[in-house]
Amino acid sequence: MSFSLTRCRGMIVWLVFSATVALVAAGSRAADRAGHPNILFLMADEFRADCLGAAGHPLVKTPNLDALARSGARFTNAYAASPVCSPDRAVLFTGRYPHINGVITNNQAFNKGEVGLPALLRHYGYVTGMAGKLHLQDDDSWWDVAWKSTGGGGKEYQAFLKQKMPDFQGRSNHTALPDTLIQYPAAPVARGPIRVGTSPIPDAWYEEAWLADRAIEFLQKQAGSDKPWFLFLSTLKPHSEFVIPEPYATMYKPADMPLPPTFDPQASQPLGGGRVDGRLFANDAGVLRQIIAHYFGAVTMVDHHLGRVLDTLQKLGMAESTIVIFTADHGNMLGERNRMFKGVMYDGSAKVPLLLRAPGRIEAGKLVDAVCDAGSVMPTLLELAQIPIPQGIQGRSLVPAVRGRPAETPTAFAELSERMVRRGPWKLILPYLDNRNRDQKPELYNLADDPRELHNLYGRPEVAATQRELAAAIEKWAAQKPQPVSW
Numbered sequence: 001m002s003f004s005l006t007r008c009r010g011m012i013v014w015l016v017f018s019a020t021v022a023l024v025a026a027g028s029r030a031a032d033r034a035g036h037p038n039i040l041f042l043m044a045d046e047f048r049a050d051c052l053g054a055a056g057h058p059l060v061k062t063p064n065l066d067a068l069a070r071s072g073a074r075f076t077n078a079y080a081a082s083p084v085c086s087p088d089r090a091v092l093f094t095g096r097y098p099h100i101n102g103v104i105t106n107n108q109a110f111n112k113g114e115v116g117l118p119a120l121l122r123h124y125g126y127v128t129g130m131a132g133k134l135h136l137q138d139d140d141s142w143w144d145v146a147w148k149s150t151g152g153g154g155k156e157y158q159a160f161l162k163q164k165m166p167d168f169q170g171r172s173n174h175t176a177l178p179d180t181l182i183q184y185p186a187a188p189v190a191r192g193p194i195r196v197g198t199s200p201i202p203d204a205w206y207e208e209a210w211l212a213d214r215a216i217e218f219l220q221k222q223a224g225s226d227k228p229w230f231l232f233l234s235t236l237k238p239h240s241e242f243v244i245p246e247p248y249a250t251m252y253k254p255a256d257m258p259l260p261p262t263f264d265p266q267a268s269q270p271l272g273g274g275r276v277d278g279r280l281f282a283n284d285a286g287v288l289r290q291i292i293a294h295y296f297g298a299v300t301m302v303d304h305h306l307g308r309v310l311d312t313l314q315k316l317g318m319a320e321s322t323i324v325i326f327t328a329d330h331g332n333m334l335g336e337r338n339r340m341f342k343g344v345m346y347d348g349s350a351k352v353p354l355l356l357r358a359p360g361r362i363e364a365g366k367l368v369d370a371v372c373d374a375g376s377v378m379p380t381l382l383e384l385a386q387i388p389i390p391q392g393i394q395g396r397s398l399v400p401a402v403r404g405r406p407a408e409t410p411t412a413f414a415e416l417s418e419r420m421v422r423r424g425p426w427k428l429i430l431p432y433l434d435n436r437n438r439d440q441k442p443e444l445y446n447l448a449d450d451p452r453e454l455h456n457l458y459g460r461p462e463v464a465a466t467q468r469e470l471a472a473a474i475e476k477w478a479a480q481k482p483q484p485v486s487w
Contacts, residue, residue, distance in 0.1 A: 035228075035386070036124060036125070036126070036228045036385045036386060036387065037228065037321050037322060037323050037358070037384070037385055038222075038228050038229050038230070038231075038318060038321055038322040038323070039121070039126075039228075039229075039230045039231070039322065039323045039324075039325070039381055039385060040231050040233070040309070040313065040322055040323070040324045040325070041230070041231065041232045041233070041325050041381075042233050042234075042306055042309070042324065042325065042326040042327075043132075043232070043233070043234040043235070043326070043327055043328060043329065044234075044235045044237065044238065044299075044302050044306075044326075044328050045085065045133060045234070045235065045236050045237070045238070045239040045328065045329055046238055046239035046240070046328065046329070046330060046331065046332045046341070046342065047238055047299065047302070047328035047331065047352070047353060048328075048331040048332055048334065048348065048351075048353075049078065049328075049331060049347070049351040049352050049353045050351075051238075051295075051296070051299050051353075052065055052066065052069070052353055053065075053066045054066040054069035054070070054074055054355075055074070055076075055353070059252065059256070059257075059296060060252075060296045060299050060300065061251075061300045061303070062299060062300065062303040063303065063307070064303050064304070064306055064307030064310060065303050065306065065307075065326060065353075065355065067307075067310075068310065068324060068326060068355050068357055069355050070364065070365055071357050071359075071364050071365075072324070072355060072356050072357030072358065072362050072364060072366065073355070073356045073357075073362050073363070073366035073367070073368050073402050074353075074354070074355050074366070074367055074368070075354035075355075075356070075368045075370070075372060075398070076367065076368065076369050077351075077369055077370065077371045077372065077410075077412070077422070078327065078351065078352050078353070078354035078372050078373070078412075079350050079351055079352065079371070079372070079373045079374070079412040079414055079420075079422060080328075080329060080330045080331075080349075080350050080351075080352050080373070080374055080414060081097055081098065081373045081374040081375050081412075081413065081414050081415070082098050082104070082330075082414055082415055082416050083330040083331070083342045083343055083344065083345065083349045083350045083414065083416060084105070084106060084329075084330060084342055084343055084416060085106055085133075085135045085329050085330070086103050086105065086106040086107060086108060086135050086136060087103050087104055087105065087106070087108075087416070088329040088330055088374050089103075089134065089135055089136055089329050090102075090103035090110065090114075090136060091373075091374040091375050091395075092117075092327070092329070092374045092377050092378065093116045093117045093118070093136065093378065094110075094114050094115065094116060094117070094378065094393075094485070095117075095375055095376075095377070095378035095379050095393035095394060095395040095485075096114065096375070096392070096393060096394050096395075096482065096485070097375060097394055097413065097415065097477075097480075098415055099415060099478065100394065100480065100481070100482060101114050102114070103136070104415075104416075106135065107135075107137070108137070109137045109138055110136075110137065110138050113484035113485075114138075114484065114485070115390070115484070115485040115486075116136075116139060116142050117230075117378050117381065117382075118130075118139075118142035118143060118230060118232070119141055119142050120382075120387075120390070120485075121230045121385075121387075122141075122142070122144070124387055125227055125228065126227065126228050126229055126230045127144050127222060127225065127227050127228070127229040127230070128142060128143050128144050128145075128229070128230045128231075128232075129143060129144060129145045129146065129218045129229065129230070129231045129232070130142075130143055130145075130146045130147070130148070130231070130232040130233070130234070131146075131147040131149075131211045131214040131215050131218070131231075131232075131233050131234070132147070132148075132149055132211045132232070132233055132234035132235055132236070133148075133149055133150060133234045133235070133236050134148060134232070134234060135150070135329075145218065147211070147214045149207065149211070149236070150236075153171075153172050153173070153207050153210075157172070157207055157210050157211075158172075160205075160210060161201070161205060164205050165200075165201065165205065168200065168201070172199070172201055172206065172207055173207070173236065173241055173243065174195055174241050174243060175199065175200065175243065176195060176196075176197025176198055176199060176200075176243045177197060177198050177199070177200050180197040180198040180249070181195065181196070181197040181243075182195070182196040182197060182287060182290055183195055183196075184196070184282075184284060184287045184291075185278045185279075185284075187278060188278075189277055189278030189279050190277060190278075190279075191277075191279055192279075193278075193279070194240060194241065194242065194279055194291065194340070195240075195241040195242065195243055196241070196242040196243065196287070196290050196291055196294050197242075197243050197249070197294075198243070198244070198245070198246060198249040198250070199243050199244055199245045199249070201245055202245055202246075203245040203246065203247070203248070203301070206244070206245045206301075207235075207236065208235050208236075208237055208301055208302060208305045209305055211233060211234075211235060211305070212233070212305035212306070212308050212309050215231060215233045215309045215312075216308065216309060216312045218231055219231070219309070219312050219313060219316060219318070220312070220316065222318075223316045223317075223318065228385075233306070233309060235302050235305070235306075237298040237299075237301060237302050238295050238298035238299045238302060238332070239332075240341070242290075242291055242294035242295060242298065243294075244294060244297050244298050244301060245301075248297035248298065248300055248301040249294060249297055250297075251296070251297045251300060252292075252293040252294075252296045252297055253293065254286075254289040254290045254292075254293045255289065256293075257288075257289040257292040257293050257296075259285060259288060259289070259335060260334065260335045260336040260337075261452060262336050262337045262338075262452055262454065263282075263285070263288065263335045263336065263337075263338060264283070264338060265283050265284070265285045266283070267283050267338045268283075269281065269338070270337050270338040270339045271337040271338060271339075272337055272344070272346070272443070272453075279340060279341065280339060280340050280341055280343075281338060281339065281340070282335050282338055282339070282340050283338055288335045291334070291335070291340075292334060292335070295332065295334060306326070310324070319359070320359045320360070321359075322359075323356075323357065323358045323361075323381065323384050323385065324355075324356070324357040324358075325354075325355065325356050325357075325377065325381065326353065326354070326355040326356075327352055327353060327354045327355070327374075327377065328352040328353055329352070329374075330342045330349060330350065330352065331347075331348050331349050331350065331351055331352060332348065332349070333346065333348040333349050334348060336348045336452075343416060343417070345414060345416075345418060345420040345427075345429045346453050347447070347451075347453065350414055350420065352374075354372070354377075356380070356398070356402075358384045361384050361399075362384075362399075362402055363402075366402060368398070368401055368402055370398070370401040370406055370410035371410040371411055371412045371422050371423060371424070372398055372401070372410060372412055373395070373412035373413055373414060374395075375394055375395030375396075375413070376395045376396055376397065376398045377395070378393060378395060379393055379395050379396060379397040380397045380398040380399060382397075383397040383399045384399065390485045390486060391482075391483065391485070391486070392482045392483050392484055392485040392486070393482075393485060394480060394482055396408065409423060409424075410423070411423045411473065413474070413477050415478075417431070417432060418430060418431045418432060418440070419432065419474050419478065421470050421473050421474050421477070422447075423469075423470060423473065425446050425447050425448035425449070426444070426445070426446060426447070426466055426470060427443075427444070427445045427447055427453070428442070428443070428444050428458075428467065428470035428471065428474065429442065429443040429444075430442050430471065430474060441456075441458070442458045442459075443456045443458055444456060444457045444458040444459075444463060444466075444467055444470070445457065446463075
């Protein structure tokens with residue numbers, strides 16, 4: 001009897017092993033049979049460009065994103081095309097700038113006829129899926145499967161949380177254990193105070209974990225398919241509120257958090273232009289250290305769950321046939337110049353991380369200093385996927401820059417309540433004439449000499465030629481009127 005049982009167990013092990021090998025082989029062949037690689041698009045909301053170990057950050061831990069950077073290319077001068085959520089995401093998915101695609105503020109619809117990247121990929125036979133925050137409208141035709149969420153989770157996540165924690169009250173993104181909660185500022189502001197604290201939700205049930213689970217589910221379903229796939233996984237964190245689960249809530253000690261060099265605890269208003277309200281201004285050093293510690297914790301939490309998805313991609317044998325990109329829609333000033341959050345053209349807000357891995361197409365460990373913006377993401381992915389880039393897309397592929405042969409002068413543009421151009425070391429910020437902040441003045445910085453953007457050179461005779469060149473570049477860009485994309 002024991003001999004037969006042993007043989008039976010051995011046969012079961014062999015069958016499981018054989019099935020696993022077959023699944024991995026099918027996953028690696030699927031995209032090749034369709035002629036196009038898979039695409040995994042990873043995104044985190046309000047993730048600063050410098051908050052990566054690969055970027056040299058001395059404190060924050062991002063081992064999985066660091067590994068992604070080592071296996072592909074890291075872009076050191078990538079910018080949002082608009083440093084708020086919806087407008088930049090619209091540029092990422094259309095390759096067309098806000099004044100063209102129509103999404104110039106949050107929660108605004110596209111102009112008629114705009115084509116999103118997922119819809120274009122579906123046209124070429126891709127299965128498309130998303131999990132997380134999209135923050136765009138008119139996308140119903142983009143996805144074969146979608147688990148959408150906004151701040152505090154979508155309906156499916158809320159149903160999951162209700163099942164796991166029936167007594168939970170509040171919003172998953174806001175509700176903190178009472179003895180950990182900090183609210184700043186204490187005085188009422190239009191959008192409510194910033195909330196900092198420890199979530200009562202365990203890490204395994206927190207929204208970022210749930211979204212990673214959904215992404216893993218999608219990957220597992222595609223492993224044996226003959227079709228290539230596109231998956232967009234977008235986390236809300238490290239975006240506020242700064243309420244996160246353990247172990248991340250106490251992973252970084254507030255006392256160890258360095259304050260930004262441009263932070264002044266005696267300031268009565270932030271340095272420089274841009275709109276300001278109570279949530280956007282900070283001068284309490286103790287609270288700011290708490291915020292930074294929780295922000296770093298959220299960054300590491302995001303890295304952990306993105307790492308789970310990347311590990312699954314590897315285990316399913318699809319890593320070599322999949323392009324992986326990671327970026328953010330904007331950064332967070334995080335106390336620089338006594339500012340919080342986004343919405344301004346300074347690097348803390350407007351600069352973003354950009355990592356790109358494409359096995360067999362991009363050299364591993366590549367560091368690319370060429371300036372770029374969100375408009376480049378769509379055409380880059382299309383070129384790497386060997387899909388024709390349609391007429392009407394304004395952004396330029398980064399593939400030539402990765403290979404050291406950019407076709408034109410690398411330049412980044414952005415627009416919101418002001419317009420920005422970055423070219424080489426120079427950044428020019430020009431307010432719109434109808435800017436709500438009437439006191440805001442034009443700004444010109446040489447970031448090689450002045451990386452903290454403290455010395456405004458605008459109007460100085462010695463930089464007049466550079467100032468004219470950059471202003472002309474903005475005017476030429478703003479005057480572009482490409483036809484709607486068609487294929």
